[in-house]
Amino acid sequence: MKKMNLVLLCMFFLSAFAVQAQQGQSLPPLVSVSGTGEVRVQPNEVVVNLGVETRGKTLDEARKETDKKAAAIISYLKKKGVDDRHIQTSYVTLNPVYPGGEYGRTNPEFYMAQKSMTVVVKKMDKFDELLSGLYEAGANRVDGVQFQVSDVEKYKAEARKKAVANAKDKASMLTSELGAKLGRVYAINEGSSNGGGPRPMYKMAMMESAAYDSAGGPTIAGGELVITSTVDVSFVIE
Structure with missing residues (x-):
């Protein structure tokens, strides 16, 4: 029993030491920015x-x-x-x-x-x-x-690419203004949105009407969908 307690005590001290060592690590000089990308596409x-x-x-x-x-x-x-x-x-x-x-x-x-x-x-x-x-x-x-839109992943990738480029441009501008040099990427997080377009509500009166209005055109308009991506990037300052 005493041997078991001794082992547990040693594990506790080792864990505490590891946490303190990790907390004691200093981060490199960083510049953190957010980049956004947007793609507009007609729904299909x-x-x-x-x-x-x-x-x-x-x-x-x-x-x-x-x-x-x-x-x-x-x-x-x-x-x-x-x-x-x-x-x-x-x-x-x-x-x-x-x-x-x-x-x-x-x-x-x-x-x-x-x-x-x-x-x-x-x-x-x-x-x-x-x-x-x-x-x-x-x-x-x-x-x-x-x-x-059916192939939404393609447009998500395009929006993401624009967001990354936007983030890099921002970081480069900030560091160059301060006479520093932009280094490697330290951390990156990404979020995206499928966006949305108009969502008209149909009533039964519209269903009972003819398929086309008096002007002879379609009764719905798809507009466009806005697909966006946002990235948070931290770069090392050299």
């Missing part, structure tokens, strides 16, 4: 959040009707060339609805079933046509759309 995909909402006198009736419409929507999307991996069920709800919101006090007035899904549309020029077809297939709710 649309993510649609849509759903089916039905009411029935019984829970089973509402569920069956919702499932029937959801199956019709999925079938329609596949016929239009949407890949299986670009169709995903988001959530399903089945709820009794009581008169006046008095939950559990009376018999339900009706039952509500909801099923939502997320669809990635690759062909933006076919979006209006696809949306109109979804309404006919049974969708009665569209919660919103979001624009994105």
Whole structure:
């Protein structure tokens, strides 16, 4: 037992000595800067959040009707060339609805079933046509759309490269102003953002309208996405 305690005591002192030695190490002279890079690109995909909402006198009736419409929507999307991996069920709800919101006090007035899904549309020029077809297939709710770019990693790399160059330019300028020389990189941290573009919300009135407006053009505008990268870099001053 005493031998065990002695070993533990020795380990404690060795650890304490290592920490003190590490804390005693002085950093080299550094210049620390933040660099930013930005890439603007037109989106080539649309993510649609849509759903089916039905009411029935019984829970089973509402569920069956919702499932029937959801199956019709999925079938329609596949016929239009949407890949299986670009169709995903988001959530399903089945709820009794009581008169006046008095939950559990009376018999339900009706039952509500909801099923939502997320669809990635690759062909933006076919979006209006696809949306109109979804309404006919049974969708009665569209919660919103979001624009994105398929090869986002390529643009992230481009933004990162710009951020690094920006950081190096800043560090070079600072050191040269002080008559010093910029040395090797000591530390670097990076963060990025996919950015975003306009996210219009669609109402059912728009779905019921024709695929094109009175001017004969598309009803959505993708705008542009801003992809950014930020780097924090420390350089050794020589």
